[in-house]
Amino acid sequence: MRAMGDALDGLLELLDLEPIEVNIFRGRSPDEERQRVFGGQVAGQALVAAGRTVDADRRVHSLHAYFLRPGDPHIPILYEVDRIRDGRSFTTRRVVAIQHGQAIFHLSASFHLDEPGFDHHDPMPEVPRPETLPTMQQRLEAAGHDVPEWFTRPRPIDTRNVQQWNPWGQPTVEEGSPARQQVWMRADGTLPDDPMLHACVVAYASDMTLLDSVLLPHRGVMFGGLMMASLDHAMWFHRPFRADEWFLYDQASPSASGARGLARGSIFRSDGVLAVSVMQEGLVRAEQPNRRP
Numbered sequence: 001m002r003a004m005g006d007a008l009d010g011l012l013e014l015l016d017l018e019p020i021e022v023n024i025f026r027g028r029s030p031d032e033e034r035q036r037v038f039g040g041q042v043a044g045q046a047l048v049a050a051g052r053t054v055d056a057d058r059r060v061h062s063l064h065a066y067f068l069r070p071g072d073p074h075i076p077i078l079y080e081v082d083r084i085r086d087g088r089s090f091t092t093r094r095v096v097a098i099q100h101g102q103a104i105f106h107l108s109a110s111f112h113l114d115e116p117g118f119d120h121h122d123p124m125p126e127v128p129r130p131e132t133l134p135t136m137q138q139r140l141e142a143a144g145h146d147v148p149e150w151f152t153r154p155r156p157i158d159t160r161n162v163q164q165w166n167p168w169g170q171p172t173v174e175e176g177s178p179a180r181q182q183v184w185m186r187a188d189g190t191l192p193d194d195p196m197l198h199a200c201v202v203a204y205a206s207d208m209t210l211l212d213s214v215l216l217p218h219r220g221v222m223f224g225g226l227m228m229a230s231l232d233h234a235m236w237f238h239r240p241f242r243a244d245e246w247f248l249y250d251q252a253s254p255s256a257s258g259a260r261g262l263a264r265g266s267i268f269r270s271d272g273v274l275a276v277s278v279m280q281e282g283l284v285r286a287e288q289p290n291r292r293p
Helices: 006-015 039-051 136-143 195-205 210-218
Strands: 018-021 024-027 058-067 077-086 090-099 102-113 157-161 180-187 226-237 247-257 260-269 274-286
Touching (some): 024 039, 039 090, 039 102, 039 226, 210 226, 210 274
Antiparallel strands (some): 058 226, 180 247, 226 274
16 A cells, blocks of 8 residues: 555545535635646546535446636635436436636536446557656656746656656657657555545546647647647546556547647556546647637
8 A cells, every 4th residue: 555645635635525505516726826727626526526416336437528717726616516317327417617606617427337248448558667667757857957846846646658758858759750648647645445536536637648649749848838728528437447556548639720639548557458538629829918718
């Protein structure tokens, strides 16, 4: 068992929403200097809100979400849950996240009672094991660049990039190369056994690196005058997994045009089994003053 660090403790506190009325929950953001709420945070919190209105024998199998407005990290977020349907096999919930009297995020989630069925999945790509790869902190130290303080602080998710990664130096991916990358991830400590919590932690982590794959064919530098923001996010949960055990996030971007980029991801357990599929479209454009997404 690995002890939880302060960063992971902080993430679990963020995901422990406060119930303030029937079907209404309140979440907060970390005490950090951010311009807007991290998309993975609001997705994870919204899934928590939905899950708290669903029987424990039903597991989330899909979610579809839209990021409507930038979240304000300095005030709480209200999550209103609409109990759309409670069927014999499926349960459907809709969640709206609200700040300043306006919807900032919308999520629909479906939960399914476990039952037997056909079984097949794509194979996991062959990549180095995470134990052989440097941590993010080690890569940043090796890069030798001054980086924002936010990037060097402890994080709740341990990430190990398979490819070379240095957003502040010269790009390491050749122009015209495939828009694909792999990242090993796991929660930085041992989590409780609640499957819903593991799904919410992976929902949080799934937004951390996915949109970066859009830049790979264009020799893009992550913070080189670009504006990037998630527009929508979809996930399909195929099989059980633990977020505190290594999982491989295989990510690719099939298309970018019109200041938008599409990215897809496959999350494999360390034993090679496909656990989760992800799709996301995001805004990717040169920053322009006084312009909103």
